[in-house]
Amino acid sequence: MIAACSIAGSDSGGGAGIQADLKTFTALGVYGLTVITAVTAQNAREVRGTWVLPPDAVRAQMETVADGFSIGAWKTGMLANAENVRVVATALPEDAALVIDPVMVSTSGHRLLAEDAVRDLAELLVPRSAVVTPNIPEAEVLGRMRVSTVEEMAEAGQRILDLGARAVVVKGGHLAGGATVDVLVDRDGEIRLSGERYPYSVHGSGCCFSAALAASLARGMSVEEGFRAARAFIDTAIREAAGGAGTIRIVNPGGTVFHGI
Template sequence: MDTPFCACTIAGSDSGGGAGIQADLATFAAFGVWGTSTITAVTAQNPGGVRGSWPLPPEAVAVQIEAVTAGFRVGAFKTGMLADASGIRAVAASLPAGVPVVVDPVMVATSGTRLLSEDAVEVLLGELIPGAAVVTPNLPEAAVLTGVEIDGPETMREAGRSLLAMGAGAVVVKGGHLPGEPADLLMDRDGEVLLTGQRHPYAVHGTGCCFSAALAASLARGMSVREAFVETKGFIDGAIVHAVPDLAGRRSVNPLWRCGMGEEWSG
């Protein structure tokens, strides 16, 4: 029996649907990939902020991964919000060997709420980033992970080299926090690829989750990391153009734009 392309997101639940598990599963669907999930935390949030967050116990995280891998041939994993050190250890111990993992080192929500405890950063560096197929930090996350103060492309490269030295197969340093034209930098053992994008006049909730999920979906479909990066960059630009407004006019990323949802929300 043929089985579908399959990916698994390991992340927190976002009740507003704009990030986390909900955005990841929508992204997988947009790529024609069957989405499975492991919930690490339940959050009460919308694009305006996080009202509460409750991590799941590590044994609940581990058994979800075990259930998924027992039932499906997972082509790629993506990690997002992992909440605390015990959750990270549970994930690292449960991931099967030989399957690419995209690590999105989620630390702070778009609204500013901290989503990863400070003591968990060292565990993330020691147990999950080594061996990851791709690590996808934004600039503040890259600075915390590497100690590099990032102010432009050269310091993005310095942070990328540091993460490669920690054992990651590739690094995408996302440059959306820099002034001017946004640019994302992929660095791997063979060199680098720098892709620029358009600056939009509004903030969008969930872009980092959608970006890493799109990478994972592309890898699950058999693309190389570089092919996946190019595909993801074009996809995320469209997801931002067609971002979904809430009642207050705040916007969430729209992974379903390629399925025809959101034309009326453009701009």
């Protein structure tokens, strides 16, 4: 059985977080495991409340799933605070294939990672990662620079690579302009993938992209192969967004819709 584990927050609206990760894993034929770091009250438009789980609860979940399953890849999403960042770093198996989605702020502007936790994320988890998948605001924080062009995306990716990551995917959805461009930066150079920009916004696309990348690694793909597969997956999900708004639709390669408004 191929398994992947998501360490993230629960989204009561089902559009992001643990719920979106599980649907993505299922669509891609991977058995999904979870470690819940926080419970949120949210829908596709807003986060109304957040309740963070204590570090002991996060550790217990991680140790229990690691003892019971052979986990091909792990991914982190919302970690909420420095205490949970530290416990994830200590409880993560040494040989873990780790995808870090450095979730900091929700689409609606709600803070999902305490400011004092960013340094711990950069120092304790990024060096353990197979790949980090920041959007542009997150890349600006981790790379300590402003990003307004594709070239600056690549530069920010290189700076995050210098923190110890083996690869970085900077997602370009926040850039103005025509096509969207995502940039993979690793020790061998960079790869840019472009796609159509749709005239609406969706909730949960970053979670689904990183979950698809984690599922690809769990299935034995390289980071480059996973990057290409995850980009194709999320392009379909955004294109198929019901009504052109709200949450994306998760569609497996056979065409089954798992998720939509």
